[in-house]
Amino acid sequence: MNPTDSSDRLAPLLAEWRLRPPPDPDFRHAVWARLQGAARPSWAGYLRAHLAGWTIAAALAIVAAGWTGHQAAAARLDAEREQMVVSYLGNLDPRVLAQLPAR
Amino acid sequence: MRHFLATLAVVAVLAGAAGWLSYRRGADPELRAALERQDALEWLRRDFELSEAQFREIKRLHDDYGVVCEEHCRNIQDALDARNALRRQGRATAEELAAADRRYEELRLVCETAIATHVRQCAAIMSPQAGQRYLALVLPKIKDFDHTGAPDVRLHGPGH
Numbered sequence: 001m002n003p004t005d006s007s008d009r010l011a012p013l014l015a016e017w018r019l020r021p022p023p024d025p026d027f028r029h030a031v032w033a034r035l036q037g038a039a040r041p042s043w044a045g046y047l048r049a050h051l052a053g054w055t056i057a058a059a060l061a062i063v064a065a066g067w068t069g070h071q072a073a074a075a076r077l078d079a080e081r082e083q084m085v086v087s088y089l090g091n092l093d094p095r096v097l098a099q100l101p102a103r
Numbered sequence: 104m105r106h107f108l109a110t111l112a113v114v115a116v117l118a119g120a121a122g123w124l125s126y127r128r129g130a131d132p133e134l135r136a137a138l139e140r141q142d143a144l145e146w147l148r149r150d151f152e153l154s155e156a157q158f159r160e161i162k163r164l165h166d167d168y169g170v171v172c173e174e175h176c177r178n179i180q181d182a183l184d185a186r187n188a189l190r191r192q193g194r195a196t197a198e199e200l201a202a203a204d205r206r207y208e209e210l211r212l213v214c215e216t217a218i219a220t221h222v223r224q225c226a227a228i229m230s231p232q233a234g235q236r237y238l239a240l241v242l243p244k245i246k247d248f249d250h251t252g253a254p255d256v257r258l259h260g261p262g263h
Contacts, residue, residue, distance in 0.1 A: 041106075043109060043110075046106035046107075046110070047106075047110065050110075054110055057114060058118075061114050061117070061118035062117055062118050062121040063121075065118035065121045065122035065125070066125040067125070068122055068125075069121070069123060069124070069125030069127075069129060070125045070126070070129045072126050073125070073126045073129020074129060074130070076130075077129070077130045077134070077135070077138070080135070080138040080139070081138065081240070083138075084138050084141065084146050085240050085241060085244060086244070087141060087143070088143040088146070088241075089218075089241060089244055091143065092165070092168065092218055092221065092222075093172070093214070093218050093245070093248075
């Protein structure tokens, strides 16, 4: 087969060929959306980019919350202990049992 | 901005979980249970880390003191009744009223001394550190007598 003969037949065919795609009203919007998506990083990418800052912020927030939780638990325990001491002494103290008024 | 807010929300959730866990584990659960049950002896055992021998000894002291406590209670009540009766009669002399007042105050003092002695004996059974902490909790209240709330803890048997 002679390649020159083949090219000679193909050239007029290509010259006559016209592509007529169906009109797509959303084409432009879709192109812009793809462009913006390519420009915006993913969440994982965002985290990788800000890893140090967020790690420090998370560590500080967790330590602060843990400390606050511990303090709140201690405060509640103190209040319950105080109530217990009052009741405990109420059982040991004849002045309470005799219903004497507080000083 | 969307990623910032999402990350912030995750950090907030993590911090909240850490705070909640710390709050839940912030106290010995058995101590908490004793406080919620108003179980005074169990409170003493957990809060002051009593050994079994210390616990038994303190329980024995409390049981023994219960008898003394009842007697003091009766004496104080009698002295108070006598004084109030004298006042109501209106015929008592000033000396008689003063004597009744003195008797009542003496009994209050005897009672205050007895309970302070009792708690010191209990503290002596505990470890030095626990004993000091115990005394720091109870002695000021005994001295100031500001614990007149209803005695509703389980400390002695049903007879007391």
